[in-house]
Amino acid sequence: MIKADTILQTARELNVKAAIEIPRDVEKEIERMKEKETHELSRYVLIKILENYKAAIKDNRPMCADTGLPRYYAKIGNEAKIEGGMVLLEKMLRRATADTTNGIPLRPNRVHPFSRKDYNNNVGIHAPTVDYSFEPEADWLDLTVVHKGGLFGADYRMLFPADGIGGLKRFFLDCLAEFLRRGMSCQPVVIGIGVGGTKDVCVRLAKEAACLRMVGDRNPDPQIAALETELTALGNKAGFGPMGFPGNSAVLDVHIEVAYAHTGGMPVSIQHFCYAQRRKTARVFSDNTVSWREDPMWFTQYYRRDTIE
Numbered sequence: 001m002i003k004a005d006t007i008l009q010t011a012r013e014l015n016v017k018a019a020i021e022i023p024r025d026v027e028k029e030i031e032r033m034k035e036k037e038t039h040e041l042s043r044y045v046l047i048k049i050l051e052n053y054k055a056a057i058k059d060n061r062p063m064c065a066d067t068g069l070p071r072y073y074a075k076i077g078n079e080a081k082i083e084g085g086m087v088l089l090e091k092m093l094r095r096a097t098a099d100t101t102n103g104i105p106l107r108p109n110r111v112h113p114f115s116r117k118d119y120n121n122n123v124g125i126h127a128p129t130v131d132y133s134f135e136p137e138a139d140w141l142d143l144t145v146v147h148k149g150g151l152f153g154a155d156y157r158m159l160f161p162a163d164g165i166g167g168l169k170r171f172f173l174d175c176l177a178e179f180l181r182r183g184m185s186c187q188p189v190v191i192g193i194g195v196g197g198t199k200d201v202c203v204r205l206a207k208e209a210a211c212l213r214m215v216g217d218r219n220p221d222p223q224i225a226a227l228e229t230e231l232t233a234l235g236n237k238a239g240f241g242p243m244g245f246p247g248n249s250a251v252l253d254v255h256i257e258v259a260y261a262h263t264g265g266m267p268v269s270i271q272h273f274c275y276a277q278r279r280k281t282a283r284v285f286s287d288n289t290v291s292w293r294e295d296p297m298w299f300t301q302y303y304r305r306d307t308i309e
């Protein structure tokens with residue numbers, strides 16, 4: 001049985017690690033970009049980003065003053081037994097958010113949209129969000145914490161099937177121009193693209209693609225994988241460098257996820273995840289031991305299944 005207290009302690013620790021420790025795959029890619037960047041000012045910015053990652057760990061402080069909107073992804077093994085069920089799980093995750101908002105601290109960004117009421121703990125109506133997925137023949141609970149900004153770098157467009165890959169590329173470039181030329185996405189970014197599904201599923205997939213895959217990871221569908229590689233190269237040839245400066249290092253990676261769509265349309269959503277890539281995953285086993293990792297392993301074969309089984 002997975003105990004509620006183990007979930008609480010794990011979720012607290014996940015928030016701390018996510019806020020402070022840059023995942024190694026992201027840091028490595030920015031180091032590689034720094035070596036290749038030909039514009040002096042952009043190279044300087046990349047050096048400062050790398051220094052900032054190290055300063056966060058040294059000072060035990062969040063890597064960005066804006067700690068975004070903390071959220072959780074829970075992948076639950078089909079055989080997992082959780083003390084108090086899903087209701088107690090959610091209570092522990094909400095409590096961990098409030099505790100770490102005050103403890104690290106995180107910036108209390110969450111307010112009521114009309115009254116601007118603020119509990120000063122990042123908890124409120126539908127805050128923090130918890131997204132769920134399931135895994136067969138497993139008795140563990142995977143918890144991933146993501147702190148993602150919530151203001152810029154996200155868009156949605158309903159394309160027609162005849163718009164095809166060309167239409168998707170145009171939307172991709174429109175988003176680059178809209179967000180990157182003013183540094184509004186705080187690039188270099190990982191770009192998640194959701195294609196298909198209904199509008200809500202399309203937007204969700206784009207966010208998951210941006211936040212829950214490792215830099216360098218490729219979709220198992222070879223055609224989609226080739227498009228990911230092509231768009232990553234395209235994004236770095238559009239003239240944008242980090243933080244709105246001219247350059248050739250704006251896109252850390254592009255990740256595409258698909259869902260079956262209405263036959264009359266091809267919805268597309270694009271989400272940018274900034275260089276402050278706050279994500280961390282823990283697996284809580286049935287004996288209440290915990291292992292930590294950087295790869296969320298959210299997109300399993302089961303999660304992407306396309307048959308009844």
Ligand code: SF4
Binds near residue numbers: 064148149
């Ligand atoms: S977009 Fe990212 S780097 Fe920029 S202010 Fe927000 S959290 Fe910080």
